Amino acid sequence: xxxxxxxxxxxxxxxxxxxxxxxxxxxxxxxxxxxxxxxxxxxxxxxxxxxxxxxxxxxxxxxxxxxxxxxxxxxxxxxxxxxxxxxxxxxxxxxxxxxxxxxxxxxxxxxxxxxxxxxxxxxxxxxxxxxxxxxxxxxxxxxxxxxxxxxxxxxxxxxxxxxxxxxxxxxxxxxxxxxxxxxxxxxxxxxxxxxxxxxxxxxxxxxxxxxxxxxxxxxxxxxxxxxxxxxxxxxxxxxxxxxxxxxxxxxxxxxxxxxxxxxxxxxxxxxxxxxxxxxxxxxxxxxxxxxxxxxxxxxxxxxxxxxxxxxxxxxxxxxxxxxxxxxxxxxxxxxxxxxxxxxxxxxxxxxxxxxxxxxxxxxxxxxxx
Amino acid sequence: xxxxxxxxxxxxxxxxxxxxxxxxxxxxxxxxxxxxxxxxxxxxxxxxxxxxxxxxxxxxxxxxxxxxxxxxxxxxxxxxxxxxxxxxxxxxxxxxxxxxxxxxxxxxxxxxxxxxxxxxxxxxxxxxxxxxxxxxxxxxxxxxxxxxxxxxxxxxxxxxxxxxxxxxxxxxxxxxxxxxxxxxxxxxxxxxxxxxxxxxxxxxxxxxxxxxxxxxxxxxxxxxxxxxxxxxxxxxxxxxxxxxxxxxxxxxxxxxxxxxxxxxxxxxxxxxxxxxxxxxxxxxxxxxxxxxxxxxxxxxxxxxxxxxxxxxxxxxxxxxxxxxxxxxxxxxxxxxxxxxxxxxxxxxxxxxxxxxxxxxxxxxxxxxx
Numbered sequence: 001x002x003x004x005x006x007x008x009x010x011x012x013x014x015x016x017x018x019x020x021x022x023x024x025x026x027x028x029x030x031x032x033x034x035x036x037x038x039x040x041x042x043x044x045x046x047x048x049x050x051x052x053x054x055x056x057x058x059x060x061x062x063x064x065x066x067x068x069x070x071x072x073x074x075x076x077x078x079x080x081x082x083x084x085x086x087x088x089x090x091x092x093x094x095x096x097x098x099x100x101x102x103x104x105x106x107x108x109x110x111x112x113x114x115x116x117x118x119x120x121x122x123x124x125x126x127x128x129x130x131x132x133x134x135x136x137x138x139x140x141x142x143x144x145x146x147x148x149x150x151x152x153x154x155x156x157x158x159x160x161x162x163x164x165x166x167x168x169x170x171x172x173x174x175x176x177x178x179x180x181x182x183x184x185x186x187x188x189x190x191x192x193x194x195x196x197x198x199x200x201x202x203x204x205x206x207x208x209x210x211x212x213x214x215x216x217x218x219x220x221x222x223x224x225x226x227x228x229x230x231x232x233x234x235x236x237x238x239x240x241x242x243x244x245x246x247x248x249x250x251x252x253x254x255x256x257x258x259x260x261x262x263x264x265x266x267x268x269x270x271x272x273x274x275x276x277x278x279x280x281x282x283x284x285x286x287x288x289x290x291x292x293x294x295x296x297x298x299x300x301x302x303x304x305x306x307x308x309x310x311x312x313x314x315x316x317x318x319x320x321x322x323x324x325x326x327x328x329x330x331x332x333x334x335x336x337x338x339x340x341x342x343x344x345x346x347x348x349x350x351x352x353x354x355x356x357x358x359x360x361x362x363x364x365x366x367x368x369x
Numbered sequence: 370x371x372x373x374x375x376x377x378x379x380x381x382x383x384x385x386x387x388x389x390x391x392x393x394x395x396x397x398x399x400x401x402x403x404x405x406x407x408x409x410x411x412x413x414x415x416x417x418x419x420x421x422x423x424x425x426x427x428x429x430x431x432x433x434x435x436x437x438x439x440x441x442x443x444x445x446x447x448x449x450x451x452x453x454x455x456x457x458x459x460x461x462x463x464x465x466x467x468x469x470x471x472x473x474x475x476x477x478x479x480x481x482x483x484x485x486x487x488x489x490x491x492x493x494x495x496x497x498x499x500x501x502x503x504x505x506x507x508x509x510x511x512x513x514x515x516x517x518x519x520x521x522x523x524x525x526x527x528x529x530x531x532x533x534x535x536x537x538x539x540x541x542x543x544x545x546x547x548x549x550x551x552x553x554x555x556x557x558x559x560x561x562x563x564x565x566x567x568x569x570x571x572x573x574x575x576x577x578x579x580x581x582x583x584x585x586x587x588x589x590x591x592x593x594x595x596x597x598x599x600x601x602x603x604x605x606x607x608x609x610x611x612x613x614x615x616x617x618x619x620x621x622x623x624x625x626x627x628x629x630x631x632x633x634x635x636x637x638x639x640x641x642x643x644x645x646x647x648x649x650x651x652x653x654x655x656x657x658x659x660x661x662x663x664x665x666x667x668x669x670x671x672x673x674x675x676x677x678x679x680x681x682x683x684x685x686x687x688x689x690x691x692x693x694x695x696x697x698x699x700x701x702x703x704x705x706x707x708x709x710x711x712x713x714x715x716x717x718x719x720x721x722x723x724x725x726x727x728x729x730x731x732x733x734x735x736x737x738x
Contacts (some may be wrong), residue, residue, distance in 0.1 A: 004544055032374075055426060119697040122697050128708035130709065131711060145715055150724065151722075156510045285464075287428075328489070336484075337497075342498055342501070343498070
């Protein structure tokens with residue numbers, strides 16, 4: 001029997017420089033399942049595994065970095081953390097700040113706010129501040145506050161975030177016994193792409209793995225600065241978690257791509273949604289649209305003949321489908337999913353399900369009730 | 370370093386009768402964090418821990434039982450699983466059926482369906498069938514199908530569900546080194562109350578723990594058949610996951626209460642929502658309203674003087690806040706939460722946050738970008 005997971009700072013204390021004197025603010029993040037994906041292996045001829053990061057405490061991989069960033073903020077005497085974010089970063093920052101007993105300030109630009117995306121930040125008592133300006137103004141104010149007040153910036157520019165996120169690569173190497181041949185991952189700010197590259201490199205340098213995987217990163221067609229090689233002024237995609245036109249970790253990501261014989265590709269929104277459906281319906285893993293781009297990217301590259309048969313492939317899916325569940329209720333043609341309606345008769349339901357009577361397959365004994 | 374969690378059937382193979390010949394359908398459920406809750410300890414004088422079951426693959430504790438139920442369904446030759454459910458059970462059944470490559474049929478009664486609550490079942494390709502009848506008609510049809518067709522019923526009456534769910538008690542004993550003095554838990558069908566009682570009893574019988582906790586179960590005021598001692602015809606509560614007027618495990622739960630010197634209490638919706646806020650804002654754990662009743666129940670019993678100072682208390686919180694996030698956006702008076710709006714000036718944001726300039730607390734070095 002396993003002992004139970006204690007969060008990345010405790011599980012990887014030696015690797016993350018945690019001592020007995022260090023503050024540890026944890027919600028039990030990390031230690032997420034790495035699931036074999038037989039349906040994707042059949043579709044591609046590769047040996048495909050899915051790293052299910054939606055099973056982190058706030059439903060996304062951000063928690064791996066936030067436990068490090070907030071813990072170190074406490075050790076630096078911060079009374080608050082601040083971020084400019086309308087999504088997963090704000091949710092994670094607010095949760096870890098609540099856990100630590102400090103304030104999380106969340107700056108969002110003026111204009112219509114999707115409050116649903118901010119429900120977690122609000123639940124965790126994040127101070128939601130709408131700035132009369134754009135996202136860049138929010139980030140600039142956050143930086144200035146962090147420079148001049150007892151406030152810690154926890155946006156992607158904080159290097160503690162990447163330090164925490166690299167632990168996912170450690171876990172993959174532990175489960176598989178070596179690094180995979182390819183790693184597929186969504187790319188927004190490119191911090192996670194950078195983090196996995198670093199984690200894999202460290203494992204190879206330690207001699208725990210024999211190789212570093214080729215890092216394949218994917219951006220949405222309407223938000224693909226790394227693919228285009230230029231900033232995208234008004235990025236557009238339904239994959240909101242990676243709708244970023246000017247990635248914070250641009251140069252680090254290019255270095256990682258070159259060092260690993262990697263690749264950046266772009267995928268349109270329809271293929272992202274199709275991949276989301278395949279993953280939920282055939283593998284059993286429900287993710288937010290941005291996460292499904294890993295699957296779409298694999299299908300794209302397999303079709304292009306780039307993935308040799310039998311290659312070991314790991315896909316990171318970054319956020320839970322519950323983050324943005326409305327897409328599941330849309331058919332591919334854009335219409336709403338509707339239930340089949342039947343009369344209250346067993347035979348009708350059996351007929352809808354295409355079942356033939358077979359009394360030999362009875363139900364198991366029922367609980368005493 | 371831990372080895373990574375492999376789901377309850379593999380981690381507890383010996384306890385759950387799993388052999389090399391057994392089918393294992395898993396999404397990595399179980400192994401959820403047991404988090405010390407300092408804020409609740411301060412409020413109650415007890416030593417309070419929270420078992421965060423929202424971190425299961427589909428966002429609720431149902432996955433612990435569903436991995437067992439669906440795996441055994443496959444071994445019994447089932448071509449489909451069926452349930453009557455509009456919530457967490459349907460989400461879990463559809464996910465595990467998808468993982469197993471079989472059909473999940475989800476029966477829902479006629480009338481307005483909250484499709485948002487069914488988004489997970491739809492995402493995982495559950496066959497959503499709306500029956501012209503009420504919930505009891507749905508359950509009756511599901512039972513008849515299971516008796517006469519190659520279909521496995523995975524509602525709460527399936528005893529495999531409780532077998533899987535009891536593993537949460539094993540995990541708690543492992544982390545704490547013994548069972549707690551009290552265990553607080555939401556009660557709907559009372560299957561989970563029964564499951565924890567069984568798990569704790571098994572650990573005591575094995576000699577791994579020295580005691581069985583007093584099992585304290587809580588129902589919503591408008592849906593409290595176990596407290597009232599009679600079926601509630603039209604249960605009403607915002608805690609939809611426990612809105613059940615005629616619990617499937619009624620007798621088993623009464624036995625467990627009596628055997629553990631336990632208790633059933635009722636909590637009104639306002640106190641449930643207040644407890645949800647306390648847990649998210651002070652402990653960092655965001656749960657759906659039904660889960661927060663464990664916290665409300667503890668506060669209620671502590672106030673009643675029933676919990677001796679220093680008692681070790683575990684609260685199960687059953688489902689993730691992302692299951693039903695809208696409640697987080699409501700203030701206690703029922704109004705909508707609104708952000709504070711400020712001009713794009715650092716000093717304005719600092720003022721809102723009540724911060725005083727202190728350049729000594731500068732930001733950490735930024736990532737190379």
